[in-house]
Amino acid sequence: xxxxxxxxxxxxxxxxxxxxxxxxxxxxxxxxxxxxxxxxxxxxxxxxxxxxxxxxxxxxxxxxxxxxxxxxxxxxxxxxxxxxxxxxxxxxxxxxxxxxxxxxxxxxxxxxxxxxxxxxxxxxxxxxxxxxxxxxxxxxxxxxxxxxxxxxxxxxxxxxxxxxxxxxxxxxxxxxxxxxxxxxxxxxxxxxxxxxxxxxxxxxxxxxxxxxxxxxxxxxxxxxxxxxxxxxxxxxxxxxxxxxxxxxxxxxxxxxxxxxxxxxxxxxxxxxxxxxxxxxxxxxxxxxxxxxxxxxxxxxxxxxxxxxxxxxxxxxxxxxxxxxxxxxxxxxxxxxxxxxxxxxxxxxxxxxxxxxxxxxxxxxxxxxxxxxxxxxxxxxxxxxxxxxxxxxxxxxxxxxxxxxxxxxxxxxxxxxxxxxxxxxxxxxxxxxxxxxxxxxxxxxxxxxxxxxxxxxxxxxxxxxxxxxxxxxxxxxxxxxxxxxxxxxxxxxxxxxxxxxxxxxxxxxxxxxxxxxxxxxxxxxxxxxxxxxxxxxxxx
Amino acid sequence: xxxxxxxxxxxxxxxxxxxxxxxxxxxxxxxxxxxxxxxxxxxxxxxxxxxxxxxxxxxxxxxxxxxxxxxxxxxxxxxxxxxxxxxxxxxxxxxxxxxxxxxxxxxxxxxxxxxxxxxxxxxxxxxxxxxxxxxxxxxxxxxxxxxxxxxxxxxxxxxxxxxxxxxxxxxxxxxxxxxxxxxxxxxxxxxxxxxxxxxxxxxxxxxxxxxxxxxxxxxxxxxxxxxxxxxxxxxxxxxxxxxxxxxxxxxxxxxxxxxxxxxxxxxxxxxxxxxxxxxxxxxxxxxxxxxxxxxxxxxxxxxxxxxxxxxxxxxxxxxxxxxxxxxxxxxxxxxxxxxxxxxxxxxxxxxxxxxxxxxxxxxxxxxxxxxxxxxxxxxxxxxxxxxxxxx
Numbered sequence: 041x042x043x044x045x046x047x048x049x050x051x052x053x054x055x056x057x058x059x060x061x062x063x064x065x066x067x068x069x070x071x072x073x074x075x076x077x078x079x080x081x082x083x084x085x086x087x088x089x090x091x092x093x094x095x096x097x098x099x100x101x102x103x104x105x106x107x108x109x110x111x112x113x114x115x116x117x118x119x120x121x122x123x124x125x126x127x128x129x130x131x132x133x134x135x136x137x138x139x140x141x142x143x144x145x146x147x148x149x150x151x152x153x154x155x156x157x158x159x160x161x162x163x164x165x166x167x168x169x170x171x172x173x174x175x176x177x178x179x180x181x182x183x184x185x186x187x188x189x190x191x192x193x194x195x196x197x198x199x200x201x202x203x204x205x206x207x208x209x210x211x212x213x214x215x216x217x218x219x220x221x222x223x224x225x226x227x228x229x230x231x232x233x234x235x236x237x238x239x240x241x242x243x244x245x246x247x248x249x250x251x252x253x254x255x256x257x258x259x260x261x262x263x264x265x266x267x268x269x270x271x272x273x274x275x276x277x278x279x280x281x282x283x284x285x286x287x288x289x290x291x292x293x294x295x296x297x298x299x300x301x302x303x304x305x306x307x308x309x310x311x312x313x314x315x316x317x318x319x320x321x322x323x324x325x326x327x328x329x330x331x332x333x334x335x336x337x338x339x340x341x342x343x344x345x346x347x348x349x350x351x352x353x354x355x356x357x358x359x360x361x362x363x364x365x366x367x368x369x370x371x372x373x374x375x376x377x378x379x380x381x382x383x384x385x386x387x388x389x390x391x392x393x394x395x396x397x398x399x400x401x402x403x404x405x406x407x408x409x410x411x412x413x414x415x416x417x418x419x420x421x422x423x424x425x426x427x428x429x430x431x432x433x434x435x436x437x438x439x440x441x442x443x444x445x446x447x448x449x450x451x452x453x454x455x456x457x458x459x460x461x462x463x464x465x466x467x468x469x470x471x472x473x474x475x476x477x478x479x480x481x482x483x484x485x486x487x488x489x490x491x492x493x494x495x496x497x498x499x500x501x502x503x504x505x506x507x508x509x510x511x512x513x514x515x516x517x518x519x520x521x522x523x524x525x526x527x528x529x530x531x532x533x534x535x536x537x538x539x540x541x542x543x544x545x546x547x548x549x550x551x552x553x554x555x556x557x558x559x560x561x562x563x564x565x566x567x568x569x570x571x572x573x574x575x576x577x578x579x
Numbered sequence: 580x581x582x583x584x585x586x587x588x589x590x591x592x593x594x595x596x597x598x599x600x601x602x603x604x605x606x607x608x609x610x611x612x613x614x615x616x617x618x619x620x621x622x623x624x625x626x627x628x629x630x631x632x633x634x635x636x637x638x639x640x641x642x643x644x645x646x647x648x649x650x651x652x653x654x655x656x657x658x659x660x661x662x663x664x665x666x667x668x669x670x671x672x673x674x675x676x677x678x679x680x681x682x683x684x685x686x687x688x689x690x691x692x693x694x695x696x697x698x699x700x701x702x703x704x705x706x707x708x709x710x711x712x713x714x715x716x717x718x719x720x721x722x723x724x725x726x727x728x729x730x731x732x733x734x735x736x737x738x739x740x741x742x743x744x745x746x747x748x749x750x751x752x753x754x755x756x757x758x759x760x761x762x763x764x765x766x767x768x769x770x771x772x773x774x775x776x777x778x779x780x781x782x783x784x785x786x787x788x789x790x791x792x793x794x795x796x797x798x799x800x801x802x803x804x805x806x807x808x809x810x811x812x813x814x815x816x817x818x819x820x821x822x823x824x825x826x827x828x829x830x831x832x833x834x835x836x837x838x839x840x841x842x843x844x845x846x847x848x849x850x851x852x853x854x855x856x857x858x859x860x861x862x863x864x865x866x867x868x869x870x871x872x873x874x875x876x877x878x879x880x881x882x883x884x885x886x887x888x889x890x891x892x893x894x895x896x897x898x899x900x901x902x903x904x905x906x907x908x909x910x911x912x913x914x915x916x917x918x919x920x921x922x923x924x925x926x927x928x929x930x931x932x933x934x935x936x937x938x939x940x941x942x943x944x945x946x947x948x949x950x951x952x953x954x955x956x957x958x959x960x961x962x963x964x965x966x967x968x969x970x
Contacts, residue, residue, distance in 0.1 A: 521697040523653045529694040530660035531708065534650065537660075538612070538668035539603040554612050555650065561615075562651055566697075575704060577693040 067482055068177045071126030075237030076245045078177070078398030079103070081229055082133035083250075084434055087257060089137025089229060092284045092372075096276065097260035100134040101250070105267040106234060126236040128182060129267065131174075132142075136228040139192035142199040149175055149188055149231075150203045150212020161290040172205070174233055181236035185215045189230040191222055198222050239267050245437055250274065252428055252435035255382040256374060256470065277385045278378065285372035285433050288474065289321045292331075292358045293404025294366070300355060304343045312346075312354075313339040331361050368399020368406040371472050376434070379412040379468060387466055390416030393506040394468070397499050402491035407417075407473035409492070411499035413507050419464035425449055430470040431478070431486060438484035445469045445486055447495045458511035459503040467503075469496055517565045524563055528574040533557045586676060587751045589773045590733070597732045598673050604725045608663070609928030612650075619649035620662055622724045623861070627651060630860045632920045637853070637869030639860035641723070648720075661717045662724070664688050664707060669707070669732050671944070678735045685714040723861045730770045730818065740767040741790075743797050744808030746779035757808070764797065764811075771823040776831060782806040783963070784827050787873075788814065788839040788848050792943050792954075801955050808833065816851055821866040824852060828868045835868055836968060838959070840939035841876035842905070843912035846922070846930070849873045854921055872968040878933035881941050887927060889967075892958060893949070901945035905938040926969055 043345045067077035083099060090097035105537055107128040110204060124566070149172060175186040186203035186530035191197065241372060243266070247566065250264055253273035261279045262274040308317035316328035332339050335357035337350060346354070374382075379394035394412035401407070412428075419426070429436040429445050439530075440446050449467050459465055479487040537550035566575060586594075611618040622645060623629070629644035644712070648662065649657045668687050672679045679687065685708070692705050710712050722728055741764035746757045750768060754777065757765050768774065785807045787793040793811035796802075802809045810828065812820045819959075826834045836854055839845030853871040855863030881898060883891035893901065913934055916922045934940070946954045962968065 068861065107641070518698045525694065525697050526653050527651060527656045529692050529705065530656055533660050534663050537663035538605070538609055541602065541663070541670055542609055543602075546609065548859035551612070558612065558615065558617065558652065575692065575694050576696065577691075579691055579693070 041078075047142070051290050053492075064308060066117070067484075068173060070238070071181075071236050072175050072238035072241035072245075073130070074174075074181075074235060075129060076105070076242040076249065077170075078131045078174040078233055078235055078237070079133070079246055080249055080434075081174045082131065082233070083253065083262075085171050085231070086133050086135035086137060086229070087253075087260065089135050089139075091257065091259070091281050092542070093138045094281065095137060096279060096281065097257065097264075098136045098265040099260060100132075100265075102130075102132045103239065103246075103267050104130045104132075104265075106130050119561075126181075126238045128234065129239065130232055130234050130236040130315040131237075132230060134228065134230040136226075139191065139195065139227045139229055140190045141187075142190070142197075145199065145201050146186055146203055146212035146214055149201070150205045150214075151184060152209055171231065174235070175203075176205055176207070177358040178233040178235040182234045185213070186235040186335060187230075187232040187324060191227050193227045195227070196222050198226075203255055203349040208477075215282050226268045230325070247272075249437055250387060252430070252437070255386045255428060255468065256379075256430050256433050256435065258378055258385055263522040266383065274386075278381055280378065282372050282374050282378060285472075286370040288366075288370040289319060290368035291404045291406075292316075292361075293401075294475065295320075295358075295404070297351060297355050301351060302347055304351065307343050308342055310344060311340045312337055315343045321366060327361065327363060331357050334361065365401045366404060366406040368408050370474070371399060371406060371408050373410055373472050374470060376410075376412075378469070379410060383412050383414040383466070383468060387414045387546050388418035389414035389466070390419075391507065391510050393510070394502050395499055395502045395506070396415040397495055397502075400491060400495050402477065403488050404446075405473055405477075407471055407492065407495070408470075408472040408478070409495040409499045410468075411503045412468035412470075413503045414437070414466040414468070415459070415507055416464050419466050421462045421464045423462045425454070425461070425463070428466060428468040429486070430468070431476040431483075433452055436484050436486075439479070439482065440485070442479055442541040444479075444488045445491050445496055448493060448500060451497075452500060454504070457508040459507070467500060469500065471496070491538065520563060521563050524559065524566065524568060525574055528556065528571065529561055531559075531571055532575055532578045560561065587773075589775075591750070593731060593773060594673050594733055594771070596671065596839060597727060600725050600727055601670050601673075601732075603688040605663075616650045617651045618659075619647050620659065620720075620724055621645050621647055622720055624859070625723060625861060627857065630857060632854070635919065636868050637921065639855045639857065639863040641861050642762075651894060655915055658717065660718075661708060661713070663686075664721055665717045666721055669734065670674060673733060678733055680735050680737075681715055681718060681729070682711065684718065684734070685711040688714055711808055719859070719861075728818070728862060728865060730822070733770065735769045736768040736817065736819070738769060738819070739777070739813050740810060740816045740823065741765065741793065741813070742767055742808060742810045742823070744779070744781055744802045745806065746781055746808060749775040749777055758803075761776060761798060762798065764793075764809075765791060767810075767819050767823045769819045770820050771826060772825075774823070777827075779808070779831070780806060780809045781831075781833060784808045784810060784823060784824065784833050784835045785959070786812065786835060786837045786852065786870045786871075787943075788837075788845060790810060790814075790837075795947060795951055796955060799951060799955055801959075805960060812848070812852075814868055818862065818866055821852060821855075821868070824871070825866060826866045828870055831894045836874040836963065838874050838943065839876070840940065840942045841878055842942075843909050843916055843931075843934065845876070846873070846914060846916055850916070850919065850921065854919075870970070872970055874962055875943055875970045876943055876946065877967075877969070878930045879939070880962075882933055882937060884929055884933065891944075897949060901948065902937075902939040902941050905934070905940050909940060910935070910938070924969075930969070 068074040079101060083101060086099045087097055105127055125462060178186060185202045188201040188203060190199055198220040200218045201214060204213045206213050250262055253263055258277045259279060261276050264272045303319055307315050307319055309318050310334055313325060313328045316323045316331060317325055329339055335353045337354060373396050374393040378397055380392045383389060383392040392414045394410060396410045397408060399406050399408050402511045427446055427449055429443055454461055477487045477489045477492055479485040531552055534555060538551050539546060539548045556568060556571055608618045623641045624646050631640050631642045633640045650656060650659050661690055663682060665688055671902060690705055690707055691877040693702060695702055699956040713767050742757055743760050743764045744757050748755050755765060790811050790813040793809060797809055810824060824835055827833050837849045839848050852868055855867040879889050880892045883889050913931055917931060944956060948949060
């Protein structure tokens with residue numbers, strides 16, 4: 041389906057119906073993928089509810105087989121001619137986040153595209169759309185509503201909801217609602233969704249996903265209980281967290297005509313000048329006036345009164361104007377320290393390094409690329425570097441071959457950095473942006489945007505240079521250690537010979553000490569403290 | 580001394596001299612070490628490029644090139660250890676009044692070093708040396724380093740050379756009459772410098788490559804009738820025989836004639852007596868006899884030479900019976916000889932040219948087949964008398 045058609049249908053249908061009909065584009069194409077996607081959406085919401093608000097995340101994920109004997113079920117859901125073959129599972133994700141205001145819960149979980157603010161903030165999911173898709177999918181395949189338990193930090197109550205979506209009207213349906221008194225300090229959200237899934241076929245991906253999440257969020261505790269009863273705990277290895285992202289107004293270069301239309305309709309600004317200054321970043325009055333002048337629009341025009349033609353002119357003028365590039369100050373990156381820690385804890389490499397590039401810009405969107413390398417020891421050797429892809433701290437697991445990150449990593453001549461493939465080499469790439477340029481709607485691969493590709497390459501090369509200098513230092517150390525041993529092993533024989541040749545005037549121990557001292561003086565990277573380190577026996 | 584050891588005074592003084600030289604040379608190494616310098620052995624290079632032919636003296640000599648073998652040089656440290664090891668073993672045996680052979684030295688110094696590789700953490704083993712050629716090589720280095728031959732350090736080797744003739748010598752504390760050896764002969768001791776020449780009635784020295792021919796000439800009393808001292812090297816001459824012959828020539832002014840097979844290998848044996856071995860040139864100064872004369876058997880003795888106006892000693896039919904076809908090795912060696920300065924004389928050129936033309940060779944035994952009398956009464960005395968020898 042082409043993009044134009046999608047937009048058309050979006051117009052004709054309610055958002056819920058639109059997404060329901062096109063669920064595969066959101067990653068719910070089959071029971072295996074749907075189970076993985078459900079876990080992913082809920083975990084990402086959980087992390088957004090915690091680290092974004094300076095809370096060290098404790099996330100608990102439980103997948104249970106609800107089909108009793110685990111036999112495959114055939115569900116014929118209402119309003120659909122399709123049948124789903126798979127096993128009934130429940131996915132429950134609990135976080136210790138800020139919790140949700142109870143009055144927002146029905147719409148937050150039961151209405152798609154619930155959001156009217158046009159501020160941007162780097163987050164894992166976009167407007168919580170993913171979680172709603174998961175609820176929608178669960179509802180379609182099992183007919184069962186989602187369960188939500190939530191409590192805000194200072195609240196004395198816990199709220200319980202059973203909620204589903206009225207697909208035709210895109211409104212929430214509350215099946216059950218209750219309030220309990222809270223007698224402890226707990227805060228956070230628990231979401232439980234029933235769905236038809238396929239654990240066997242998604243098992244590997246789900247484990248990969250959680251492991252990769254643990255790498256990028258070493259400050260999180262992630263508890264996982266799988267349907268087979270296995271329990272895995274990814275423990276936090278640091279209490280240091282990245283600086284949370286901040287909300288930011290859109291940059292004029294980053295808006296399209298559709299968004300501009302909506303912003304014009306919704307703004308509280310009285311004049312066009314005020315609109316530009318108030319709703320966009322990096323636009324001052326002077327810039328606003330210049331934009332309007334070049335668009336041939338009067339500065340005190342009411343935003344809601346613009347014709348389609350005016351809007352098109354405004355758009356053209358914005359693109360043609362000189363506006364200061366967006367800054368990346370609002371972006372939340374991990375930083376070299378956390379990436380290295382995550383790589384070390386999870387992959388147990390011999391060497392780990394990372395770099396965080398300065399913010400850069402594509403099409404009006406600021407972005408930051410980070411790259412990490414783990415090398416040696418427990419990193420499994422592979423023909424191509426193992427690639428760990430992340431976008432806004434989300435691991436990307438599918439469509440790797442289509443991702444520009446893979447393209448960049450494969451284009452690097454690793455032997456120039458002292459690595460001969462196959463090698464125990466893992467490369468981590470993280471891009472953070474208020475708008476990650478995904479390839480397609482699946483949000484699983486980053487597109488070949490020249491600015492982004494260039495930054496990725498620079499990041500990978502920069503961190504690869506760190507690996508190179510480590511490897512060449514190691515090679516030099518090895519070389520020197522080898523030289524040292526070559527010489528040191530002869531010291532006892534030389535000392536004994538000199539002892540004899542001087543009629544015993546010099547003691548063997550004394551001569552050995554002098555010889556070793558002489559050798560150590562020549563060594564620059566290591567010292568041999570005692571001959572016993574090298575010589576075991578001379579017989 | 581004790582333990583019933585009995586050393587002759589010559590032996591003892593040789594020993595003490597060697598001890599002093601070794602001690603003083605290695606005290607420099609100790610000094611380096613104690614002053615925080617990299618202990619370094621500076622040794623004249625024993626390479627072909629550092630070998631010079633001293634035309635005035637007719638000797639091979641080592642040039643000025645030196646190699647520095649130091650403790651801290653990774654590529655040299657093993658050799659450095661080996662050189663010190665062999666020196667200490669020799670030093671000890673000198674002090675203990677022992678007479679090791681080079682084989683003994685090999686065994687005494689051979690042991691295993693067990694060490695840990697700091698990179699792999701693996702335990703490895705290495706021998707101080709594995710083959711005798713390694714210890715032999717450092718013995719040679721030591722000889723050059725302290726400027727002393729192994730014989731001076733009382734290192735013994737197998738006796739190979741023999742001598743008979745009208746001469747009395749002192750070996751150890753005994754006087755030996757070389758004319759009273761019966762059917763046997765006196766074995767030239769490995770330390771010929773400890774021999775003292777007493778009195779003699781000899782006009783020249785005849786060195787015979789082949790032991791069998793030596794015995795035949797001895798049995799018919801050649802040395803008696805010809806006032807000759809008969810020496811055999813029994814093939815390729817060892818160091819003791821060469822040194823002994825050199826002393827006869829140098830100290831007693833006796834002319835030395837060499838008799839070998841008529842082939843490039845025989846010519847080469849003469850060359851070893853006269854100049855020394857190219858690869859062991861450092862010994863040449865003491866072992867070579869630059870005035871040694873090549874008596875035969877010459878190619879021109881076999882074929883005659885119109886150029887020299889020389890008639891052959893063999894008839895056409897004898898020649899046909901005795902000559903052997905030259906082998907590839909002989910031709911190769913002949914070409915090598917042509918590179919040596921001391922073979923680049925017009926007279927030698929005639930000999931080598933005949934060989935290369937005829938591509939055949941002749942053993943001395945062929946002449947005894949013609950008749951021992953011919954060899955003893957005609958061939959040798961006649962050639963000496965007319966001066967038909969090469970230098």
